Amino acid sequence: MADNHTHTEHLDSETGKLGMWIFLFTELFLFGGLFLVYAIFRAKYSADFHIAAGELNAFVGTMNTVFLLVSSMTAAMALTAVQKGDRRLTIFLLLITILLAALFMVNKYFEWSHKFEYGIWPGSPVLKNMSHGELLFFGLYYMMTGLHALHVLIGMILLSINVVKVKTGAVNSERFLMLENSALYWHLVDLIWIFLFPLLYLIT
Amino acid sequence: MNHEEKHISTYQSLVIVLVILLFLTTISVLVTGFHLGALTVAVALLIASIKVFIVLTRFMHLKFENRFLRLAVAGVFVLFALVTVITFIDYFFR
Numbered sequence: 338m339a340d341n342h343t344h345t346e347h348l349d350s351e352t353g354k355l356g357m358w359i360f361l362f363t364e365l366f367l368f369g370g371l372f373l374v375y376a377i378f379r380a381k382y383s384a385d386f387h388i389a390a391g392e393l394n395a396f397v398g399t400m401n402t403v404f405l406l407v408s409s410m411t412a413a414m415a416l417t418a419v420q421k422g423d424r425r426l427t428i429f430l431l432l433i434t435i436l437l438a439a440l441f442m443v444n445k446y447f448e449w450s451h452k453f454e455y456g457i458w459p460g461s462p463v464l465k466n467m468s469h470g471e472l473l474f475f476g477l478y479y480m481m482t483g484l485h486a487l488h489v490l491i492g493m494i495l496l497s498i499n500v501v502k503v504k505t506g507a508v509n510s511e512r513f514l515m516l517e518n519s520a521l522y523w524h525l526v527d528l529i530w531i532f533l534f535p536l537l538y539l540i541t
Numbered sequence: 542m543n544h545e546e547k548h549i550s551t552y553q554s555l556v557i558v559l560v561i562l563l564f565l566t567t568i569s570v571l572v573t574g575f576h577l578g579a580l581t582v583a584v585a586l587l588i589a590s591i592k593v594f595i596v597l598t599r600f601m602h603l604k605f606e607n608r609f610l611r612l613a614v615a616g617v618f619v620l621f622a623l624v625t626v627i628t629f630i631d632y633f634f635r
Binding site: 354355358362365366369376377380395399402403406407409410412413414416417420421520521524527528531532534535536539540541 | 547549550551552555556558559562563566569570573576581582585586588589592593596597599600601610613614617621624625628629632
């Protein structure tokens with residue numbers, strides 16, 4: 338019944354990349370939906386959103402933006418390095434990317450703990466006594482930055498797997514689709530933050 | 542089958558892209574420092590859109606991809622814009 342295939346290994350990198358992009362489209366709509374909810378409620382409760390957004394630390398937000406932008410560049414450079422067959426440089430650049438992602442998470446940890454100290458966490462008594470608009474702002478803030486932070490964690494895991502694969506030679510200058518797709522994922526994480534940052538931290 | 546040579550971004554070009562992105566971030570932070578109301582929102586979103594375009598074309602290599610993929614990505618953004626506009630129309634005029 339089963340045919341004996343002569344070539345068991347087949348890698349169509351163009352199709353593989355297209356598949357990744359289609360997945361990224363679903364991710365864009367996942368966050369896009371949240372952006373839309375944010376935009377509508379911001380229009381409805383602009384005064385409350387103004388007060389609540391003022392609570393956020395724009396400096397921490399800016400720092401995290403810089404971390405993600407630089408890490409996006411090192412991820413793109415890692416792809417260049419692997420294509421050129423420079424294994425050591427690829428691993429080095431991937432590790433820098435992971436380090437920057439970790440710094441982003443550390444920053445996020447302090448940012449959230451600072452909010453928790455003031456009694457602001459989802460469902461907290463302090464939050465329940467706030468106005469409807471402020472409640473919505475912080476709900477969306479935790480939902481959007483939380484979902485984004487989850488993506489950062491997944492990105493860190495993906496990049497770490499790539500470090501191992503480059504080390505063992507499973508990802509090399511001939512076969513680098515996995516690294517390419519992981520880099521695409523990482524750029525998406527950056528891309529979403531580019532919109533999250535002004536919406537939450539800058540526009541008050 | 543690969544008909545064309547695969548494009549490899551140079552390290553130098555990627556550094557330039559980063560510098561531009563950091564520059565735009567700085568402008569974005571400075572501009573929102575002046576509270577210009579609705580204009581601030583417009584400027585912040587415009588700068589964010591430019592940054593996203595640069596990330597898509599340069600870091601994500603869309604500039605060097607085939608036309609089909611580029612159109613697909615553009616289509617997704619147009620679709621999202623339409624969903625946004627329709628939602629707002631529904632929200633304000635119901």
